[in-house]
Every structure is written in structure tokens, then in C-alpha cells.
Amino acid sequence: MxxxxxxxxxxxxxxxxxxxxxxxxxxxxxxxxxxxxxxxxxxxxxxxxxxxxxxxxxxxxxxxxxxxxxTLMHAAAMERLEEVFAMLPQQASDPTEPTSPTDFPDNWTRFAAESLTALFTHLSENRAFYLAVLDGPSGRAAESELTRFLAGRMLGFATLRDALTRLTDPRAARYAEFLSAGLLSQATKDLRDDLPVTAMVETTTTFLAAATGLKAA
Structure with a gap:
């Protein structure tokens, strides 16, 4: 920065x-x-x-x-993502305290599929906008803040937060940023390649499952 x-x-x-x-x-x-x-x-x-x-x-x-x-391009991207995340499905409360990766509730798979489908549908429908921001003069700053933004949202999802804490506590926040940077890089590549939303969701869900020990949808 x-x-x-x-x-x-x-x-x-x-x-x-x-x-x-x-x-x-x-x-x-x-x-x-x-x-x-x-x-x-x-x-x-x-x-x-x-x-x-x-x-x-x-x-x-x-x-x-x-x-x-x-700076305005960057602000526009953050504003748009804020609006989208406000409309994403909210994770249901976990009925029990998970003690191992296999104990996480099945609603995680549904939640991940619904949330990622909504997010990637938005990114795909507004592909030109996001690529203009990421490939433009504000790209590096936007990418850095988008990474932090996604990491914060990741830690806001109870199941993901618990998984990251179990794996890396007290470095869960840093691990979330690490994962977010990778997911953002992959999503940007998928947008450039104009991949279908289903493929983007499948890739991201698989990567998150592998990185956190959660079951893939």
C-alpha cells in the first residue's frame, strides 16, 4: 500500500x-x-x-x-461489494459445538453453496466492472482491501471462524487473509476466463473444504 x-x-x-x-x-x-x-x-x-x-x-x-x-474506482468496488454481502444468505446457528471437522453441521454445505452462488452470480453479471477495477490503476490497492474485506466476512461466518480458529488459533485472522488472497486471485482468473458460476462455486467450495477440513458440498 x-x-x-x-x-x-x-x-x-x-x-x-x-x-x-x-x-x-x-x-x-x-x-x-x-x-x-x-x-x-x-x-x-x-x-x-x-x-x-x-x-x-x-x-x-x-x-x-x-x-x-x-480512489473513486476503489470506493465504488467496496460500496458494491458491501451491498452484495448485505444480501447474502445468513448462516444458521450451529445446534451443537463441533469438536472435529466431521462434526460440523450439514447446513454448512447448503450455506456455502447458496452464499457462493449468490456472490459469484453477482461477480459474473458485473464482470466488466470488477475487472476494470482490478486491472486498472487502483488494482493493487483494491485487491489489498478486498482481501481484508473477504477475510473479515469469512471470520463472520461461524463455521468457518471455528474451523480457522481450530487450525491456527491465535492466527486465525492471518489465515483468513491468506485464504482470502488465494480465493480472490482464483476468482479474478475465473472472471477473466468467463467461467460459469457453477464451476466457480465448485472450485471455491473445494478449496475452502481442503483448507479448513470442512466437508465439501
């Missing part, structure tokens, strides 16, 4: 602690939405002038929120 990017992230976190100006929030959301729509149609991002025109914002407003085009 570059020093410049880290500084921008620090400013974002600082700003998140301050009261939100509704007008500023609306302009930020408009710029993100325009970038999402633009990358859906064309992997080449629009200029700042075109962005602010379509968003009904000013250039100073754009630079206040994002600073440059790569």
Missing part, C-alpha cells in the same frame, strides 16, 4: 468520525454511482469532468471526497 493511499485512508477514517453533512454524503454517493454505471459500460474510467457533470457535482467536491480517479 502506497504512502499516499494510506494517507487518504487515514483521512477517510478521520472524516468518518465527524458529523456527516447530508449534502456532502449525497454528492459522494452520486459520484460512486456514476463511476459504477460508467465501468459497467466501459472498462476505461471517465474523466473527472465527465464524472462531475453526470453526478451533478463540482470538481472541488470530487477532489474533496476522493482526490483522484483510482
Amino acid at each position: 502506497s504512502v499516499l493511499y494510506a494517507a487518504r485512508r487515514a483521512l477517510v477514517h478521520r472524516d468518518e468520525e465527524l458529523p456527516i453533512d447530508p449534502r456532502a454524503q449525497k454528492s459522494r454517493e452520486s459520484l460512486i454511482r456514476v463511476m459504477i454505471d460508467a465501468l459497467d459500460d466501459n472498462p476505461q474510467p471517465p474523466s473527472v469532468s465527465e464524472l462531475v457533470r453526470r453526478a451533478g457535482a463540482s470538481r472541488p467536491t470530487f477532489y474533496q471526497h476522493f482526490g483522484d480517479i483510482p
